[in-house]
Amino acid sequence: MTFSATAILILALVAAALVAVGVWAYSTANRLDRLHVRGDQARHALEYALARRAVVVRTVAVAVGGAGEASAEQAKQLVALADRAERADWADRETAENQLAAAVSSLDITGLPAQLVAELADAEARVLIARRFHNDAVRDTLALRTRRPVRLLHLGGTAPLPTYFEITERVTPAAGTGLEVDSVRTSARVVLLDESGRVLLMRGNDPMTPDVPFWFTVGGGVEPGETLRAAAVRELWEETGLALDSSALRGPIWRRVAVFPFNGELIRSEELFFVTRVASFDPAPTGLTVLERRSISGNKWCAPADIVSLDAAGEAVYPYELDRLLPEAVAAAAGDSHPEVRSIR
CATH class of the missing domain: 3.90.79.10 (Nucleoside Triphosphate Pyrophosphohydrolase)
Structure with missing residues (x-):
């Protein structure tokens, strides 16, 4: 059995195409793996920043609580919201963190020690930075995972699609100079x-x-x-x-x-x-x-x-x-x- 030059050329082109697809699929799968790792690291960093803010808020609550009955009630609310935010599942974390942020924004920081105000500002800034990088990682991963060839070839494997973390960004007196x-x-x-x-x-x-x-x-x-x-x-x-x-x-x-x-x-x-x-x-x-x-x-x-x-x-x-x-x-x-x-x- 012999093959014509045309048949050999077609087979070579098909083989080259298969190799090209294979190389693309391999490199894309590796890129997705790196994006997933980056996303996991970004989420861990965000969770750490949120946990640190909760710790600082409890410290603020201690300072606030000694200024009268109304302040004591506000301090209890801050501690309760910080505890709730830390215990919340990831799906409910946005709501809990937004409630905590709203409570912090209502604070009168003028009576707090300057060092504590600076620490609160730093904690809030770290949350802001971590959230931005988490959402950047989510955006880059979704941009690649949702492409049709990637979905058809299941190059993303069984990893769940990442989700954005949306909390209110604000500029507060605590973050001022x-x-x-x-x-x-x-x-x-x-x-x-x-x-x-x-x-x-x-x-x-x-x-x-x-x-x-x-x-x-x-x-x-x-x-x-x-x-x-x-x-x-x-x-x-x-x-x-x-x-x-x-x-x-x-x-x-x-x-x-x-x-x-x-x-x-x-x-x-x-x-x-x-x-x-x-x-x-x-x-x-x-x-x-x-x-x-x-x-x-x-x-x-x-x-x-x-x-x-x-x-x-x-x-x-x-x-x-x-x-x-x-x-x-x-x-x-x-x-x-x-x-x-x-x-x-």
Whole structure:
């Protein structure tokens, strides 16, 4: 039995198509597995943040309870709502957490110790961050799981579809700074490391004080409707010319709240720091704004000793004590999981 050239060609094309489908299915299944792992980690982080807030609320309740009968009743309600939120099943957790948040928002925090107010603000901010990353992971997983070829081939296996966690986001006096600011923003920043563990820093200055330079990590403000990871990737491209997939980012590993003057305005910025490692390259900015072109004057790959030298020369480096923080960033970049966010200066 012999085959014609046409038949052989058809068989080869069919075999190539089957191989291509197999490769696609294998890579898609692996990607789904990574997304499921990311989703599980994000949910655990969210549960931890919610549990920490409940602990802080109980501490607040103790402080509130000693200010009269009405305050004692409010304190009992706070403790009851915190207990209910912790015990609630995941399906009922949204309702319980929203009830707790509403009770916290009705508090008069002016009589609380400043340290307790700061702790409550930090706990609320961690819940906000964790919820955003949980929902980002859910969105990415659903976007792939709901594609028709993925559903037909059952590439998602038996894993249940993840669900969004919707709780009220609010800005409260507890999250304020006590200062009247002109602009409030959220920033996505990237600790960009090379193979030697050096970090890429940008050199800049306030246009109002051009003779006072300072250094900072790559990154900038999150645009409306943009996720933190998308903002980090975009800022990397605009400020360095590096195109990076968001899956290469670890974190965020740090959270920093900074209040600073810039271009004649007082800005409050909540900064979330990601970390990633790449081969050293010469940055070539591709999309700087007019203001950024006026305020960014250079860049440098810096080892911890270089950061110490810059500080000693009177050129501030942000975040503070970055030389001591770099080993933590290097370890996070080498890991497979997303570490817990912690506050830095």
